[in-house]
Amino acid sequence: MSRSLVKAIQVLDCFLEKPVMTINELAEIAAMPKTTVFRLAGGLEEAGLLIKDRKSSHDVTYRMSLKLLEYGKFVSDQLEYSKVARPHMKKLNEEIDELVHLTIMEGYEAVYVETVNSSKPVRLVGKVGARAPLYAGSAPKLLLSGLDDDEVESYLNHVEFNKFTPNTLDEKEKIKEELEKIRERGYSISYSEHYQATIGMSYPIYDYEGKMIAAMGVSIPYIDHSKTRETFILSKLERTVMDIWKELGYTGVHPS
Template identity: 70%
Template structure:
């Protein structure tokens, strides 16, 4: 990680205890040279993360910008959806005894932000915070399908498509075809695309405006997969996500 980036974060941390400071006060609090603090504060101001206030011709202070509030709101919204989804995830897990997870987009990746593990001796485990590319796996593909066509094109133009398993889709046109299939079906399935020997199923979580904010999924070892089991899990997952939609205020049309 860039040293300048780390130092910029340390500058922002200073405002947790003191909401408004001069360059001299920042330099003392952060224990950095004044020239370094001035350079970093100017960059943070340009990015909208700090706001400069001139009190007099000789006194200028800085405070956190409203852009940080937007970031905080974005994070809190996802935390809110996790809180709504978790009781339903636990009930689904109790019914099917399989790994249940919630995934969101962060940057150009899917991030697992909530999981409920199976109690089976042979089971899948995904750690909270684990990341996956958006082109591999049921939940990541589902999240990718929620983007606009222009956003999908931009993503595929800039991402390096790697074969994570023999089943990973590593061709842009095939990925676009898969996205259209997901949009048509309303859910996503993955057969060992991100992790070997796994099968995954995912449905979208929408907010009250119909925006896809997360994906709720079930993953099982492929040795447990049958067509009957697949149909059962898809029905159970659909029932669960519809209950979540009721709480998020999404009305299915």
């Protein structure tokens, strides 16, 4: 991490001790030269993280902006639904003994933030922090389907498609058709689209406002797949996410 960034964070930390400060006060608490603090405060103000209040040329103070509150709310929400989802994921894993994962959208990628692995000898293993494009796999496609049409169009116009397997969707119109199917039925399925010989099924996680904030999915080896097994897992997965919705305060009607 660059030294300037570290120092900027140290300046922000000073506001945990005192909410409104002059440059002199900041320099004293941060134990940095006044010129350095002045430069860092200017950069933080430009980034929208600090607010400068100027009453006169000799009376200038700084305070944290509400943008930091937005960051805090995002982190708090993320921790909340991960904390709520984790025990439900474990319970589902115990019932079906398959890989269960929780995925969020970060930028224009899907990121796996929670996984519970199967105990079977032949099994799939999920890695927290793994990323995937939004057009390949059940959870990524589900997250993509949660965007409005303009956002989807923008994404499809700028993304570079890679053919991970013969089943990977890499044509815009086919992806749009798939997204419509997902929206209609309320869940997503992937047949070896991102990883070969892997079947994925995902349902959305909604917050109290009805906003899709994550996708909960189950992935199984192709050798264990059958339509009966697929129907069984989808039923268990649907029941699990609906329990999570209730805890998060979502009371809307399930699309299916």
